Amino acid sequence: MSQYKKLLSFAIIAASALLAINFGFRSSLGLFLKPVSESFGYGREIFAFSLALQNLFWGLFQPLAGAIADKYGTAKVIILGSILYALGLYITATADGFIDLHLGAGILIGMGIAGTGLGVVLPAMARMVRPEKRAFALGIGTAAGSAGQFLLIPVAREFLVTYGWQMALVIMAIGSLSMILFTPVFKDDKKTDTKTDDESEQNLREALREASKHFHYWLLIAGFFVCGFQLAFITVHMPSYLADKGFDSSVAAASLSIIGLCNIVGSLTAGHLSGIYSKKWILAFIYGARSIVIVLFLVFPISLFSVYAFSFATGLLWLATVPPTSGLVAQMFGLKYMGTLYGIVFLNHQIGSFTGVWLGGYLFDTTGSYNQVWWWAAIIAAITAIIHVFIDERPVERLRHSAKVI
Template structure:
């Protein structure tokens, strides 16, 4: 098969100020801002629960809805971005995100919490999170810069987690959870001016050679009829299950075992900090080693780290060590997963096809958060969910091994 034509063409014409460095820096800033608050929402579980007498299942449902709608909204946002450009999608997403945080601040019932923390933030994330940043990188940057850019964009999201976890705890301790949510909402509005650097032109059929013109339905049929894409999507489920469960329930899990909230904040921060190393390393390693082997190693390492964490007494040291090891494998699945999607199908419908893979990720996130809250309220322990995370990790390590890393075979049009 010939190389996808879009890979051979230079990046779309952009303003002189939008150099590759500016695009990468602004994209990383957006990833940092969008990923920070949602990774810190677990620290609001206990103060809001005490004020409104809510159980952890109430927060579990709201944040599970957030994860699910983030996933379901991603292919829709991706399709709109692929067709009309990234800019308007990111602006709407930032406004929804900020609105969700504000509504969460004034939430006094489980329903209002579900709408703010669940619906609005979920759809907001689908429009302005690092997924669309990676899509813009794939469209605007030349192929030789994409690998490190994808790793940098993912690492920036982790750096947001590193910054916002202790920042959020400090705001809650000194000013209250209400002020913390208002500050977070204001920071989300910064995404709007930053997104100007990532604006992509609307797609036009005239810009695409006839051999590469493909409809939305054809692209989906091709992807879901491709065995390697289906395996990649199934494996991504585990990533969402583990990450969402740990993000939301780990602070409370540590508190139950006598670990202070401040230490819990530094554990989440350690995950974000070490994920910078993991994401950048994987962004580089995927140019050397097969991506399927990298993904398999990541999932298997996660399973082993969870077994070690829950099998020994929980101390400050063991908690931070678990955060560091988890961080190395946290979002490092994203660069090889997104790179495999681009390799298999090109960049024309990248945001859409990666969006559907992300649906699987967020369905896993929905179940991880929701089941975590239900299991704890029923049994007073998170142990069954920890072991379910181990099982999913081993299964995903095996699922990724048969993936074929090659462009999908497409029939070549013959002259009449």
């Protein structure tokens, strides 16, 4: 970016709208778990595995999408990602069996999300604004995704109820192509043409070598696994979990929408606080609070109030991890290869997502209950909170040396 943008500029708004579409359609796919499974006569594990593959391929292709965006520009990656996203939704809608479901809902949508989601758009947003505004810009982008979840999940449910799951997915496929309309704001975001603050000359191989030898980068990677495990499990299995407890699908849609709405506040707050306070301590608090919220949800009798209270509290913590986590990557290594290095962190997030989604379906089919997965989510969140306490969030020696020279 040759010129810094204001936080309320058209470029930031357009990037936020793109993330809203990306998140909104993806987050609504949990509503389709039960009807798709019943339509094919499968247990929940089959379509859950498709959505688990989606999270895995999202993670596998995120570093590649970030590297391509760093080298050739963000706009090209978003165009390709939008096409793959739409194609995946269409193939899912016209699926004849589990192979089509795995290809469409799993592989193609996963690749499409990687090309149009946080891992590609957030680094571009960070480069749009001045250094002191970056943490808050990351919070805005994350909150925008949650706004899409709040706004589009009820819409997707209405499509599902009115037209059936197949036509609903076709409509969503058409809608996902609209993300291409927002690519002009990224036209000048070709990373290799941009000099960032206090960064020495470094190629991608050197950046990867430096990060791989940094122990605290690995702690950050390990912690993000848990975030993915929890979020993906709840997104995919919460509608079915509530249906099993006797709630109408409107309650599930409302639950996920409340999570999205509250996450707007949580993400903006986390983004703001990450620019002021220690990012590792913010993350430790978030993961510890998640553990407590899940335990309370499990030990008290389930009711409409407990569902909405859980959704409210979970929403405040939902993607609040993203601004401090992505901010730590930039803080440790600089912005030059942030897309690639954050993509690697995010890969482990998606391995956690794959595990949470698939394990939820597998254990439900084998035990008839989600209880084991819920308790595991609480336990590993508590462990992750402790891990983050030990992260050294200072810039790497290369950047510290550069700052001393300057």
